[in-house]
Amino acid sequence: MSYPLFPLHTVLFPGCVLDLQIFEARYLDMVSACMRRGEGFGVVGILEGEEVGEAAGQHVQIGCEALIRDFQQRPNGLLGIRVEGGRRFLVASTQVQADQLSVADVVWLDEAPDAPLLGEHADLAALLATLAEHPMVAGLGMGGVPSGQQALANQLAYLLPFSIAQKAQVLGLDTPAERLELLQELLDHLQGDMLA
Numbered sequence: 113m114s115y116p117l118f119p120l121h122t123v124l125f126p127g128c129v130l131d132l133q134i135f136e137a138r139y140l141d142m143v144s145a146c147m148r149r150g151e152g153f154g155v156v157g158i159l160e161g162e163e164v165g166e167a168a169g170q171h172v173q174i175g176c177e178a179l180i181r182d183f184q185q186r187p188n189g190l191l192g193i194r195v196e197g198g199r200r201f202l203v204a205s206t207q208v209q210a211d212q213l214s215v216a217d218v219v220w221l222d223e224a225p226d227a228p229l230l231g232e233h234a235d236l237a238a239l240l241a242t243l244a245e246h247p248m249v250a251g252l253g254m255g256g257v258p259s260g261q262q263a264l265a266n267q268l269a270y271l272l273p274f275s276i277a278q279k280a281q282v283l284g285l286d287t288p289a290e291r292l293e294l295l296q297e298l299l300d301h302l303q304g305d306m307l308a
Contacts, residue, residue, distance in 0.1 A: 226262040
């Protein structure tokens with residue numbers, strides 16, 4: 113099955129919300145087709161290239177399904193859509209169509225069972241609560257008390273200022289515990305850089 117891709121300078125995670133402004137013909141057509149079929153499209157992080165114009169030169173090989181939850185015409189006349197992250201996938205192969213839309217053969221990844229938050233996650237949960245107070249995060253309806261390790265890991269990885277490659281690395285891990293462990297390492301590294 114050819115699955116449409118939307119390469120972006122961000123990495124979407126399951127359960128996380130992203131607002132997009134659609135103006136290129138290839139993506140207007142893609143969104144229209146997805147809405148007709150009741151299907152999503154794939155968001156993959158760009159490693160090299162741009163979001164507009166020709167198809168991105170290089171993107172990560174892991175992505176997240178984007179499910180369209182809402183749409184509206186923006187004051188500037190462009191289409192605005194709100195998507196929510198669904199299933200994770202691996203890109204097996206990619207083709208670029210004549211209209212510069214990238215389509216891929218994807219392999220859907222299973223999610224490990226969620227696990228309850230533990231005492232050791234208190235600092236990470238407090239960090240998410242602090243992020244949730246930011247108007248942009250609040251506007252997406254994200255943050256608050258996470259339901260478990262999966263939501264905590266996904267929301268922190270999505271919201272924190274890590275590189276595309278680092279976020280993709282987190283997205284590629286199968287269990288919430290592994291994601292939280294890597295996030296803690298990345299945070300420790302980030303704080304070390306800030307203190308240096």
